[in-house]
Amino acid sequence: MTKSGTATEPTRVRQMFGAIARRYDLANHTLSCGSDFYWRKRAADMVASWRPGKIVDLATGTGDLALAVQRKLPDAEVTGVDFLPEMLELAQRKGVRKTIVADAMKLPFPDASFDCVTIAFGLRNMENWKDALVEMSRVLRRDGRLLVLEFSLPTASIVRTIYRFYLHRCLPLLGSFLTGKKSAYDYLGDSIEEFPSGHAMIDLIEASGFKHATLQPLSYGIATIYTAQSL
Numbered sequence: 001m002t003k004s005g006t007a008t009e010p011t012r013v014r015q016m017f018g019a020i021a022r023r024y025d026l027a028n029h030t031l032s033c034g035s036d037f038y039w040r041k042r043a044a045d046m047v048a049s050w051r052p053g054k055i056v057d058l059a060t061g062t063g064d065l066a067l068a069v070q071r072k073l074p075d076a077e078v079t080g081v082d083f084l085p086e087m088l089e090l091a092q093r094k095g096v097r098k099t100i101v102a103d104a105m106k107l108p109f110p111d112a113s114f115d116c117v118t119i120a121f122g123l124r125n126m127e128n129w130k131d132a133l134v135e136m137s138r139v140l141r142r143d144g145r146l147l148v149l150e151f152s153l154p155t156a157s158i159v160r161t162i163y164r165f166y167l168h169r170c171l172p173l174l175g176s177f178l179t180g181k182k183s184a185y186d187y188l189g190d191s192i193e194e195f196p197s198g199h200a201m202i203d204l205i206e207a208s209g210f211k212h213a214t215l216q217p218l219s220y221g222i223a224t225i226y227t228a229q230s231l
């Protein structure tokens with residue numbers, strides 16, 4: 001399951017996100033035409049419906065999902081985790097109350113510490129997806145909730161063709177214009193192609209310490225919310 005491409009090596013991922021940190025939000029909102037606000041809102045609504053008391057948002061980056069959850073559940077404890085301090089600094093400035101610098105592959109929390117683990121657009125960048133999911137299940141209490149928001153490939157062939165043209169032809173140019181780092185956006189398209197989508201992702205989640213995995217495609221399947229419960 002470990003991916004072979006050099007782009008997913010942790011050092012490369014750190015360098016890439018470190019280089020675009022200051023422009024990350026602008027690029028995100030522009031390149032998704034604002035859809036990322038709606039995707040995170042849907043994810044936060046789902047988390048809120050579970051009424052968890054302790055939530056950890058992994059690969060929290062500039063904190064947009066952590067913030068959306070924090071607003072929906074003001075009494076809950078929401079912890080944002082990322083291995084890049086510069087990303088967490090931006091998250092704190094935006095209002096994420098609790099942040100911890102840590103590698104999601106090896107979390108500094110005891111077993112069963114949380115009611116809910118969330119991760120948005122982060123799992124795809126990890127060096128081993130299954131090991132990362134197993135680590136998430138470790139820090140979740142029994143029957144705790146997992147929510148993964150990730151890019152996926154639309155299933156309808158016409159939409160997929162148009163999306164792939166945007167992903168591989170337009171997005172690297174726009175991303176380069178907004179951040180000055182074309183390679184990060186070449187990587188984005190390649191990593192989306194490589195990452196398991198739809199039922200392949202359900203199988204991966206259920207093979208990694210979770211049960212009752214579900215999926216909810218968003219925006220014609222450009223992104224998908226996966227949920228599950230820990231064993």
Ligand SMILES: C[S@@+](CC[C@H](N)C(=O)[O-])C[C@H]1O[C@@H](n2cnc3c(N)ncnc32)[C@H](O)[C@@H]1O
Pocket residue numbers: 013014017028058059060061062063064065081082083084087102103104105119120121122125126127
């Ligand atoms: C695409 S950003 C997603 C940020 C945010 N969750 C969002 O929805 O915009 C990916 C983030 O994952 C972080 N990251 C990647 N691998 C990580 C790991 N192994 N441990 C912790 N953070 C990681 C990067 O530093 C980066 O901030």
